Every structure is written in C-alpha cells, then in structure tokens.
Amino acid sequence: xxxxxxxxxxxxxxxxxxxxxxxxxxxxxxxxxxxxxxxxxxxxxxxxxxxxxxxxxxxxxxxxxxxxxxxxxxxxxxxxxxxxxxxxxxxxxxxxxxxxxxxxxxxxxxxxxxxxxxxxxxxxxxxxxxxxxxxxxxxxxxxxxxxxxxxxxxxxxxxxxxxxxxxxxxxxxxxxxxxxxxxxxxxxxxxxxxxxxxxxxxxxxxxxxxxxxxxxxxxxxxxxxxxxxxxxxxxxxxxxxxxxxxxxxxxxxxxxxxxxxxxxxxxxxx
DNA sequence: ATGCCGTATGATATACGA
Numbered sequence: 281x282x283x284x285x286x287x288x289x290x291x292x293x294x295x296x297x298x299x300x301x302x303x304x305x306x307x308x309x310x311x312x313x314x315x316x317x318x319x320x321x322x323x324x325x326x327x328x329x330x331x332x333x334x335x336x337x338x339x340x341x342x343x344x345x346x347x348x349x350x351x352x353x354x355x356x357x358x359x360x361x362x363x364x365x366x367x368x369x370x371x372x373x374x375x376x377x378x379x380x381x382x383x384x385x386x387x388x389x390x391x392x393x394x395x396x397x398x399x400x401x402x403x404x405x406x407x408x409x410x411x412x413x414x415x416x417x418x419x420x421x422x423x424x425x426x427x428x429x430x431x432x433x434x435x436x437x438x439x440x441x442x443x444x445x446x447x448x449x450x451x452x453x454x455x456x457x458x459x460x461x462x463x464x465x466x467x468x469x470x471x472x473x474x475x476x477x478x479x480x481x482x483x484x485x486x487x488x489x490x491x492x493x494x495x496x497x498x499x500x501x502x503x504x505x506x507x508x509x510x511x512x513x514x515x516x517x518x519x520x521x522x523x524x525x526x527x528x529x530x531x532x533x534x535x536x537x538x539x540x541x542x543x544x545x546x547x548x549x550x
Numbered sequence: 551a552t553g554c555c556g557t558a559t560g561a562t563a564t565a566c567g568a
Contacts, residue, residue, distance in 0.1 A: 292567080293557055317567085319558065345558045346566070391568055403566095435568070444552080452551080454568055491568075492555040502552045506568075536556080536567085 282547040283520075284355070286312045288386070288431035288507055289528075289539035290489075294318040294350070297535055298326055304528050304539060305333045311354045314386040316433040318348035325350070341371045349374045349386050349432075357384075363417075366409050380427075380550025382515070387414070387432035396456040404453065407435065411462040418469040427549060430472065430510040433537065436463045441483045442505035454504055472510040475542055479522040488524050489537050498530065509542050518544050 287310040291297040294315060305313065313335065318325070320342045330338060335352035339359045342348035348371050351357075360375035360383065372388040390410055393403030418428075436459045440446040449455040467474070480486045487503025494500045511519065520543040529538045 296557065317557090391566080393566090394568080448551080452568075489568080491552065493553040494555090495553090500552065504568080533556085 282545055282549075284312065284544045284546055285310045286314070286384070286429065286431065286509070286542045286544065287539050288314045288316070288433075288509060290316040290388070290433040290507065290535060290537035292317050292535040292537065293320070294348075295320055295324075295326060296533070298329055300528055300531055300534065302329065302333060303531070304525070308525065308539070308541060310541070312384060313352040314384070314431050315350045315352075316348070316386070316388040318342050318350050319345055320348060339374050339376060341374050343371045347371045347388055349388050351376055351384065351386050353378075355379070360385075365413055366406060372410070378550075380546055382427045382429060382546065382549060385428065385430045385432075387430065387434060389414075389432070389434045389436070391435050392453045392459070394453060396451060396453050396458065407453075408458065408462050411436075411459075411466050415462075415466045415469040418466070418472075422470050424514070426470070426512055427515055428470065428512045429515065430508070431540075432508065433506055434463065434508045435506050436460065437487075437504040437506055438463050438467075439477070439482055439505075441485045442487070444485070444487070444502040444504070449504070454506060467510065471513050473513055473516045473519075475509040475511050475519055476505070476522055476524075476540065478516070478519055486524065488540055490529060492536050498526075507537060507540050509540055515544070515549075518546050518549065520545050 357376040392407035398405035488507035490497035
C-alpha cells in the first residue's frame with residue numbers, strides 16, 4: 281500500500297469527543313490519526329473504541345486533565361524513543377516510524393497563556409522554549425535522507441492570512457511576531473515544507489481553529505491556522521492533497537479545532 | 551477584544567484553553 285491518509289486533530293478531550301472521532305473515522309478513513317489534547321491518563325483511554333474503528337496499532341501518552349497526545353494507525357510502526365521537552369514530562373509529543381522509514385512526529389505545543397511577554401508570563405516563556413527545543417532537536421538530526429513528517433497543534437498561526445485579521449491579532453498570543461519568528465526558525469531547522477500551504481498558497485485564508493465564544497463560528501469565520509502538517513523536502517513530491525474538514529467543527533458540542541487531512545502517495549519510498 | 555464557551559476535577563469554583 282503506497283497511499284496513506286494522515287490526519288491531525290486536536291479533539292479537546294478524547295472521551296468527550298469519542299462519538300465525533302468515530303463518525304469522522306467512518307467517513308474519512310484515515311490510515312494514521314494523530315490526536316492532541318486527549319486529556320486522559322493512559323489507563324482511562326477508550327482504547328477499545330479505537331480498535332473497533334480498525335486501528336490495530338497505537339501509541340498514547342496522556343495525563344490527568346491537560347495535554348495528551350496519541351497516534352492510531354492501520355499501518356505497522358515502531359514507536360520512537362520518548363523525549364522530555366523543556367525538562368517536563370507533560371505529554372506533548374509522540375513519534376513513530378513506519379515500515380517504509382517515514383517518521384511521523386505528533387506535537388502539542390504549549391498554548392502560551394494570554395500575555396505575550398516571556399518575562400511576565402511563564403507559559404509564554406515555556407512556549408518559546410519549546411519551539412527552541414524543537415529547532416535544536418531537528419537541527420541536530422538533520423540529514424537529507426530523513427523522511428520526516430511533523431504534525432500537530434503548534435498553537436502558532438504564522439502567516440498573515442493564517443488569521444482572520446493580521447492587524448488585530450499582532451498582540452494576541454498565537455500570532456505575535458516573536459512566536460512567528462520562533463516558528464520560522466523551527467521550520468528552517470530541517471528545511472520543513474508547509475504541506476497545508478503547498479496546497480492552499482497565500483494569500484488564500486486558511487484556518488483550522490475557531491473560538492467557542494463566537495455566536496456563529498461559520499458566519500463570523502474569525503479563525504486561525506494553529507494546526508500544521510510539515511514534511512521534509514524529499515516527501516514533497518509525494519503530497520497528493522490536503523483538506524481542512526470543516527464538517528466536524530459544525531457538529532453538536534464540537535472540538536474548537538477541525539481535523540486536517542493530508543493524502544500521500546509514498547510509491548518509491550522505503 | 552472575536553469574545554464569555556467548553557473541558558476537567560476529591561468540583562457547586564477554579565484552572566486552562568488561544
């Protein structure tokens with residue numbers, strides 16, 4: 281099988297969103313499903329439901345209440361050695377290597393709190409430090425033979441048309457120049473290709489998150505692109521399509537993030 | 551402010567999301 285459908289989705293609690301995940305998987309049939317903000321300890325994770333959805337392989341890393349990531353796969357893989365980020369064990373990263381040698385990294389970057397000043401806000405400092413560590417880590421591992429995919433809720437909307445109003449969000453955490461600068465350094469750390477913008481180039485607006493607080497998220501459409509799919513240059517020719525699936529955002533009691541679907545044709549890889 | 555909703559927890563208020 282050379283075709284692979286990869287999905288990244290911040291579900292904002294896997295238990296609260298289980299029915300949505302089941303419905304989405306039934307209609308979109310991902311081969312690899314990367315989740316963020318699962319908000320559940322590993323012992324309480326609803327694994328049986330995922331087995332029923334057809335995922336024979338998984339790796340999960342969660343904690344009580346906050347954070348938590350998971351990867352479900354129909355393709356066999358080897359889990360990558362877990363790594364602590366910023367000296368914490370706060371369940372923000374998992375990685376796997378498929379049999380064709382493609383490594384998939386699933387990240388949940390810290391949101392960063394409200395105040396965009398690392399001296400006044402420890403959460404913002406953590407967010408910047410986390411991105412710095414990502415940069416260093418991928419720089420250290422740089423090799424043209426690497427076949428890497430990086431997905432997840434990176435909590436930064438880097439481009440002007442990744443937000444509904446560049447001007448009005450310049451001082452809002454997720455779109456401040458210092459975050460964009462940090463993300464840009466991470467992106468250069470392994471010559472990452474932005475797979476979403478490969479299919480929807482600027483200046484076309486592209487969002488994956490809409491606040492719960494808008495009265496009508498679809499009508500006001502004040503979104504941000506916080507979720508990302510990046511690939512190393514050697515995988516770029518294998519990108520086939522990309523879609524931000526707005527439908528689950530419109531379901532009852534949704535996640536505030538929409539799933540991002542990317543189709544690959546990995547013929548000749550591995 | 552776009553703007554007060556949604557998640558989780560030894561909970562009936564609080565932390566956190568972004």
